[in-house]
Amino acid sequence: MADISNNFVGIKSPNPFWLASAPPTDKAYNVERAFKAGWGGVVWKTLGEEGPPIVNVNGPRYGAIYGADRRLLGLNNIELITDRDLYLNLREIKEVKKKWPDRAVVVSLMVPCEEQAWKTILPLVEETGADGIELNFGCPHGMSERGMGSAVGQVPEYIEMVTRWCKQTTRMPVIVKLTPNISDIRYPARAAKAGGADAVSLINTVSSIISVNLDNFSPEPSIDGKGSHGGFCGPAVKPIALNMVAEIARDSETASLPISGIGGITTWRDAAEFLALGAGNVQVCTAAMTYGFKIIEEMTSGLETWMDAQGHQSLDDIIGRAVPNVTDWQYLNLNYVTKAKIDQDACIKCGRCHIACEDTSHQAITLMVDGARHFEVIEEECVGCNLCVNVCPVENCITMEQLPAGSKDQRTGKKVVKKYANWTEHPNNPSVTAAE
């Protein structure tokens, strides 16, 4: 059986699945239920500095988008950091860590951007015996207006500065949580590294308005007829998160920086993809908030089963394995030619491939052949774009078949060449011509 135990910047946990800092980790009651269910670790719901507790709205704080059968695809929230007393949280963190020594307990923090504020809170956290801290530079709403959260996360200089203060003050590993609400994720990651961060974690939630109520024209969730932008998370944000993780993993400046992958992880498969793109472990929030803690059983067993089937013995065998295959568009092989192929036995004749290709693409799929409804790829027209594969409701009904070297591409009339050739050397590339 594959070993899925995890060591992330020296923090050990029986599996790589942590609960992200959010409502599931807001108090001992929830965290203990999570540990009982089998979660490897938690990042405690973000703590703020000492003082009157944070005030949340008293109306709805979540909104959602759905897929078929009301399956939740994305959640948006306008919740703030913990609204419980700092010392109550610290006490509970200490008790839980003592009771569950084999699980990771990391504490998320967000205090004002002043050195003293961080120097005050860090010893208190250290005293709990927690395994590490996560700096919340990600929250896009509520706190950013107060100069915290993503207000800091969007300015690389601040990230570096705050990270350095923390590293100088504490022996605990420092994980910097990044906001996706920025145009190039590599800059904050580089800043975190420069400040001495042990790792980054990403993504926090994406700034969003989830929907608008068309009866009273209020954004949702609606508080007395008004709404505010919130943070978007859940399955819908996974592609954004995957790309950002990969960007950091393959950036030469941050290549060695450990990453805790977050964003839309719902199944073992999602987690495996994050690990493959360079995440050293993963964090989950929305999936747990949607289905409860029991999903951890599917996640761990699914990961183990897949690793066993593939012959991977430990997480080290898979972490970062896809990173070398992430490249820039200009290096993709232009001599790799594919054509769509429809399995006529599997086809249920819904016509979606035809209309998608006919209306919006390359007119490469038939509708009628010899007077009968029949869907077939016209090789002379097919550019191999994959749209039909994506819209076909039947699994594996349309496949992309590579044209073997030496055969003729019916569309271009040219022979398929075996040699790898990319855009940088393509005759149509003006910069190639210029170089001559």
Add this chain to the structure above:
Amino acid sequence: MQGKARRKRMVEGVADGRLSAAELQENFADIHPPLDQHEALVASDRCYFCHDAPCVTACPTAIDIPLFIRQIATGSPMGAAETILDQNILGGMCARVCPTETLCEQACVREVAEGKPVQIGLLQRFATDAAMAKNKQFFQRMPATGKSVGVVGAGPAGLACAHRLAMHGHNVTVYEGRKKPGGLNEFGIAAYKTVDDFAREEVDYVTAIGGINIHYGQALGSKVTLEKLRDDHDAVFLGMGLSGINALGLKGKEPKGVEDAVDFIARLRQASNKGRLPIGRRVVVIGGGMTAVDCAVQAKLLGAEEVTIAYRRGQDQMNASRYEQDLAVGHGVIIREWLQPVKLKTKSGSVSGITLEYTALDRKKLVGTGETITLAADQVFRAIGQTLGDDNGSAVEGSLRLSGGRITTKPDGATSLAGVWAGGDCTSHGDDLTVTAVAQGRDAAEAINTALQG
């Protein structure tokens, strides 16, 4: 079961009150309860929004099914209702009575793929019910044309025709032989397919467009002649269905207890208290179509102990779909095939049994084998096909060309007589489906409109 209740149920002969009011209520409840909001969303999400969708081709009224389902999925049941009613103004009834398993849902690609079609009929009902509950009218009359059209019969064909004509601005006078509108929607469809007073409500909903005057008790033949209709109106549409029943063709006088299935069903549909309807303890239904199934199932639901459908060919040749047959069997009806009636047994003036002869195919011809079987029966129902009927036959015979005992029509409903169109069961193109009658009524209205404008 209490002794008394049991004795009532098992009383010999033809008797009423076999079941309690509560049992009857349960038996005749909606056979396919409507989808609630959530169920409708889940069901609509299953539709693939096919291009050139096979389900549309399979619907005789060619409702844009993918479009209306997408409208439901996106939270616009009213838009969905408009899409439906635009093609089929009796979309509410059709949603209840169409044998979808042989129409739209049979063609659905998800039936092909998984044997589990999108629930088109129930979704259609969801949308049309929503519109009717709000009495939302989608169609207005165009400016009055001053033309008038006479429509015979207020059944599905006549109503669909009248509505479309009214929409085009013509004045429509409907001549209905009975005292109530709706045709077989009101008198024929099985009670559990159209519960409450839906048939009547739908007629009111359809005629609310205005410009449609229904005259009751005005039968063509006895009260008005085709001649007169042609004189009084600019065009005539015949939608009088089939009111005759084929005879069993048995020798001798028919004893009491032998009846046409459609008459029995009509009585049942009109009964204010089903507990008062007498039904036999042992019932035999002769026939193999939808009427035979509806008759047998409803006899069973009224409390008959033993109900047998006897069909002269094999089950595969029955006009009732496999689904309908299973429905009958599921209700405890016995289906016996390859049997044709030869003799009725009588006891003190009432039927007591029926002798049937086994049949076989001899070079594609159906022949009796000589072997017989006798079933005990207190009641025998004829469900062996309908005809134009003697009165209606003579009302049109001589003026109109008939084929196979029904009015010959062109695809647009034109008959052999100028200015006269026909649609629905009474025509040679009718196929004994409500939805087909609606399609033909609508199409004839379009043809009439074109003719009147020309």
